[in-house]
Amino acid sequence: MKKTINTAVNFSIIAITVLIFGACTSDPDSSGYEYMPDMYRSPSIETYVDYGEIRGRENKDLKSKLSALTPPRNTIPFCGTDSTEVRLMLPNLRKANAAWKESHGFYGVDLSKDDEYLLAANDINPYKLTAANSASMMTNGKELFTAMCQHCHGEKGDGNGPMVTSGAYVGVPNYATLTALSDGQLYYSIYYGKNMMGAHNSLLSKKEIWTLVHYVRQFQDPNYGKFDANGTAMKSVVADSTMN
Ligand code: HEC
Numbered sequence: 001m002k003k004t005i006n007t008a009v010n011f012s013i014i015a016i017t018v019l020i021f022g023a024c025t026s027d028p029d030s031s032g033y034e035y036m037p038d039m040y041r042s043p044s045i046e047t048y049v050d051y052g053e054i055r056g057r058e059n060k061d062l063k064s065k066l067s068a069l070t071p072p073r074n075t076i077p078f079c080g081t082d083s084t085e086v087r088l089m090l091p092n093l094r095k096a097n098a099a100w101k102e103s104h105g106f107y108g109v110d111l112s113k114d115d116e117y118l119l120a121a122n123d124i125n126p127y128k129l130t131a132a133n134s135a136s137m138m139t140n141g142k143e144l145f146t147a148m149c150q151h152c153h154g155e156k157g158d159g160n161g162p163m164v165t166s167g168a169y170v171g172v173p174n175y176a177t178l179t180a181l182s183d184g185q186l187y188y189s190i191y192y193g194k195n196m197m198g199a200h201n202s203l204l205s206k207k208e209i210w211t212l213v214h215y216v217r218q219f220q221d222p223n224y225g226k227f228d229a230n231g232t233a234m235k236s237v238v239a240d241s242t243m244n
Pocket residue numbers: 145148149150151152153163170171172173178181185186189190194195196197198200212216
């Protein structure tokens with residue numbers, strides 16, 4: 001009888017040791033074999049996790065399926081508590097013009113409006129340029145412009161980007177000829193697109209678009225974004241400049 005108990009104890013010790021060490025893996029990021037994974041892991045679907053491949057294990061059924069789905073209609077993104085940013089969390093004040101449907105294939109936006117581009121003339125840039133923020137605003141603007149716009153509009157904003165000089169594309173204006181347009185109209189055209197220019201609202205945030213509006217302005221006026229020793233904006237010839 002004693003022998004049987006001893007054998008059972010020994011067997012249990014061996015079995016437990018095998019179980020404990022058998023759970024180890026050499027992957028430093030792995031917690032080892034999970035005997036009851038449902039108890040450690042939330043079964044909820046997490047945003048941005050590619051469930052098609054986790055730790056090298058492939059799940060063909062879930063491969064290429066987005067876990068980050070389009071948010072419900074009228075969802076408002078949260079971008080902090082700064083009052084300017086909060087204003088921009090709300091849906092865009094101007095809607096796309098009806099004609100934009102043909103040219104830019106918008107889906108799920110109100111296209112009943114006709115004169116929104118003209119109304120946009122009244123919109124001012126919520127991000128004021130100041131002596132303190134001008135340099136960083138222009139640096140950001142240059143970065144965005146180089147990545148998203150320069151191939152058409154050209155490094156100098158003269159409409160001679162490589163897309164145009166290669167002969168692949170026509171109709172890009174020289175920014176210097178557009179001084180009569182207001183900040184709001186520049187914003188509107190970048191946001192919704194205009195004729196041959198595509199909409200950029202899915203590629204850039206509202207803040208980035210307003211930053212680009214400042215950047216486009218400095219092509220039109222070499223003094224735009226420059227301040228004298230007293231921090232006063234140097235004279236700008238640009239229409240509807242918000243630099244004061
Ligand atoms: C594929 C080429 C292309 C790209 C990329 C492009 N544009 Fe344009 N853009 C155009 C064309 C063409 C027009 C002329 C539209 C018209 O007036 O018919 C234009 C016009 C404009 C205008 C004048 C809008 C108006 O109301 O008259 C602004 C401002 C502008 N672009 C800014 C930008 C900025 C900023 C970017 C980068 C985010 C950009 N564009 C990217 C081709 C492009």
